[in-house]
Amino acid sequence: MKPHREISNLTSLIRKYNRQYYTGNTSDITDAEYDALMNRLLFLERENPELHSDDSPTARVGSAPLSSFSAVIHDPPMLSLSNIFSKEDFLAFHSRIVSELDIDQIGYSVEPKLDGVSLSLVYENSVLARAGTRGDGVRGEDVTDNARTIRSIPLRLNTDQPVNVVVRGEVFFMLEDFKRMNEKRLEAGDSTFANPRNATSGSLRQLDSTLTAGRPLSFIAYASGYYPDDFKTQEEFLKQLADWGFAVNRENQTCHTAGQVISAYDTLVKMRPDLPMEIDGMVIKLNSFSQREEIGFLSRAPRWAAAWKFHAEEMSTTLIGIEVQVGRTGRLTPVARLEPVQVGGVVVTNATLHNQEEVIRKDVRAGDIVLVRRAGDVIPEVVTSLPPEDGIRGKVFEMPEKCPVCNGPVVQPEGEVNLYCINPSCEARIRRSLEHWASRKALDIEGLGKKLCEQLVDAGMVNSIADIYTLNYHELTALERMGELKATKLFAELEKSRGNPLSRFLTGLGIPGVGEVASRDIATEFKNLGALGNASEDELIAVRGIGPVTALSIRRFFANPVTSAAVDQLVKAGFNPTEEDTGKGTTLSGEIIVFTGTLTVPRQEAKQLATAAGAKVTSAITGKTTILVTGENAGSKLKKAEKLGVRIVSEEEFLNSVSH
């Protein structure tokens, strides 16, 4: 047989078996037979490189290692979900939806919340073109080579049509696969993974995709990046995902009443221990895509969906003692040192006690048996202490009067429960600030982890963030565990970090109340450090998303001689961070727009046009609404707008106004 014929035959056979295996859960051939087909295909492609294509099943064995991941921009952003924790929370969510939609007939898609790592897959002309991790939701890491090694991710959609679609889902380990992998690693003398979730995130972020190929990861699809026009409901879309060759969760179901959702939750809680993968809750999504559009989004999460989280797992153990840690802002936190205990799949040895008030309220003392709780990624905490049988207890805990690290003064600001070390040169504070500066959501400096920050500060080489930019090669290589290669890489990373945008620079400064989202909002508005440093409180409050408390915090930060000197030092070290224009127009800036009725363009598109022109789009008419755009058959919203005197504009007028 001609090689190209044989390659094409083998390719379709292997694709068929992949689909059988991952969607039907049956297989006509044994694993050995499958491997033989794959090996033959690998051989033929190696002999005839011109016949190799990107969507060949052999991509599953991995490709040449990368030196770093490039970035992927998620369009639209990958959102998170708002959490709910009880039946009452769910009923509140439900009644909000019902009242906003003004209908009785409702459908929810309820789906197990898989406890893995989310992944966004871009298909171009039905072929997997790019795969990105969530990252901060807007910008993730390009892990395409790694995704190709995951057998339940189709490299080509099972369709004759050229389909362009963004498919999102979860990468995870089946518990059986995870167990077998750890057993094999143990036999081979390798370290084992603590839990499936961490193993997933580690495996997906390997620069060498042949290593990922050796990890038996799975993928389940549950969403699209946008609502494809051809689908009206999640139910239909899930069916299409399965037809394209994706695995979808077999426990997904559609519910039509609140009662059905609650009983689906109760059932899932009971099934949880017997499921083949780890789940940490149930996701509830409006089934109808047009209803979703009506309900809309908050900045980070849709308002049409919620994650009903399972109760956190709790275990008891002995409290060895209480230590006090000093954070980046100088805050003193009592931390419980515990006899190691497994909680929710990880070994816990420390748990936070938050502050003195909490310690007293919970009355925990050294030597007590305590209940420890851990929920997902959340820091473990001590819930309560259990009364000792013999009634004998340790001393009542008291917060120290001096900073336990620098011995400097400690203050308690008016109206706060927390104590703070106010010495700006406290080693603990510098160490933590540096860790934060280098962290992924801030300047993202690879190689500058917790250990190295500690070494640098302990050795007295670094007394402020800017100091890491004046280190020299000899000083650095003199440190323990710091070889030449590692040092060279670190210098390259530090150099690269100077090119970060203002938003990341701001996140890195760690101004109280200014996290990733606020940093982005502020950076978009002020564009450069000079403008931000000179901004008045009023100008800051005027930024969308920034309230008076955050505005004051920013003003204080730039007015404080110590913190502003730290910024000046960074500028001297070569930082001149700016923020690129997001390309937003201004024709509709300041307008708050609501759409109603049937539009001639997809509603999503209309919204994008409006936002791109600087407007804010909301779903309900309120006193703040400035424009109502009406399509065919506008109903109650039109009446309400008329009553409130809101400006009413036809779809045509609207489209004209944004068309240039």
Ligand code: IVH
């Ligand atoms: S939908 C806009 N469906 O939960 C909604 N998410 O906090 C996007 N997750 O990052 C998510 N199972 O990693 C959705 N069936 C499911 C899910 C699911 C797990 C994760 C996902 C996401 C997080 C949301």
